[in-house]
Amino acid sequence: MPRQITEMEIESAKMELPDVKTVRLKWPEGFDPDFKTGQFITVFWPDTPNYKRAYSLSSCALDRGFFEITIKRDGKMGTRMVDWAKAGDRLGVIPPVGKFLPVLEPDAHLLCIAGGSGVTPFRGFVREATRRKLSTRITILYSVRTTNDIIFNDEFRELAQQNPNFSFQVTCTRLSEQDPWTGRRGRIDAAWVKENIVDLPKTTFYACGPNALVDGTEHLVVSEMGLPKAQMKTEKWG
Amino acid sequence: MSNVPSDLKYAKSHEWVRLEGELATVGISDHAQHELTDVVFVELPEVGRKVAAGEACAVVESVKTASDIYAPISGEIVEVNASVVNDPGLVNQQPYSGGWFFKLRPSDANEASALLDPAAYDAQIAG
Known part of the structure; x- marks a missing residue:
């Protein structure tokens, strides 16, 4: 049976970075779906119903009354969304699906590896864990080109203040040597991932971002460290 | 397991090339x-554009991402x-037949x- 399509109004649209926008889609009257943090929705403009794109939810399942997706300006859809989507516009929405779900158990450790806009579902993970005051440990290792490309930087740092079990760590891959950034530089590598493992059997690895980053992480976890695939969850976006 | 036809050449960036007479047909691989x-x-x-090897000249967008x-x-x-x-x-x-992108005359x-x-x-x- 085809999934139900619901038309939703854009309640607000906020630029996160010059090329990244968060769009909040208001649920229509009577719409109250059962869904999980980490899932994605598929959206389209009513004038081009055959042209659809899927975006991870950047909000969480505790957020009721709206979905939030955070979009980078790429391709035709990403450009239209970032440059033109505004409050009052309407989008077709296929409700959330997907298996990129946080294991929010008390003694679990979620080691989340993100590249670029691949960080967006992890905002939902941390938001839910923080609001529920869970003891689940969450670590985000986030690769960006420069300090200007860190999506949700302030929000993640604020969540880290509120939630002692959450750590937000950024590495920059294309900073000039003169840049005053004192944080980590270079790509995410096996050594950095291993440094952040506290209790391997209780760690679940999540990777979201470009195919190379996701494939590299999966290779490290499954092939190199020999962990079962159940401890590795991936979401590729290209 | 991806289909890799034996009569084609491939770019590292996953385009395929079929050389026939004076022309080369280009598409993207099954992988x-x-x-x-x-x-x-x-x-x-x-049509008529001159392109250099390695030059971005088309865009393909999937439900998840956009790629040059x-x-x-x-x-x-x-x-x-x-x-x-x-x-x-x-x-x-039909990545290798009906799904071809363009034909060019090699320089x-x-x-x-x-x-x-x-x-x-x-x-x-595979690697």
Whole structure:
């Protein structure tokens, strides 16, 4: 049976970075779906119903009354969304699906590896864990080109203040040597991932971002460290 | 397991090239379409455009991401596949036949020899 399509109004649209926008889609009257943090929705403009794109939810399942997706300006859809989507516009929405779900158990450790806009579902993970005051440990290792490309930087740092079990760590891959950034530089590598493992059997690895980053992480976890695939969850976006 | 036809040459960036007479037909591999997932939009170059090897000249957008398509060899675009613009799903359904992107007239006959043969491309996507 085809999934139900619901038309939703854009309640607000906020630029996160010059090329990244968060769009909040208001649920229509009577719409109250059962869904999980980490899932994605598929959206389209009513004038081009055959042209659809899927975006991870950047909000969480505790957020009721709206979905939030955070979009980078790429391709035709990403450009239209970032440059033109505004409050009052309407989008077709296929409700959330997907298996990129946080294991929010008390003694679990979620080691989340993100590249670029691949960080967006992890905002939902941390938001839910923080609001529920869970003891689940969450670590985000986030690769960006420069300090200007860190999506949700302030929000993640604020969540880290509120939630002692959450750590937000950024590495920059294309900073000039003169840049005053004192944080980590270079790509995410096996050594950095291993440094952040506290209790391997209780760690679940999540990777979201470009195919190379996701494939590299999966290779490290499954092939190199020999962990079962159940401890590795991936979401590729290209 | 991806389909890698033995009669084609491949670029590291996952385009395939079929050399026939004076022309080269270009598309993306079965592996590439599988990684992209459902293709929803294709933008092709203008006929007559001269492209250099490695130059971004088309865009393919799937339900998950947008990617540039690079000219595997240098030459002049002589024909584009309008069918794939009207029905982008052809890229997924028939990556090596109905889902081709464009034909070009190579400007340097030797460039194609630098592309990957099927075995090398197979090794690349397996690794």
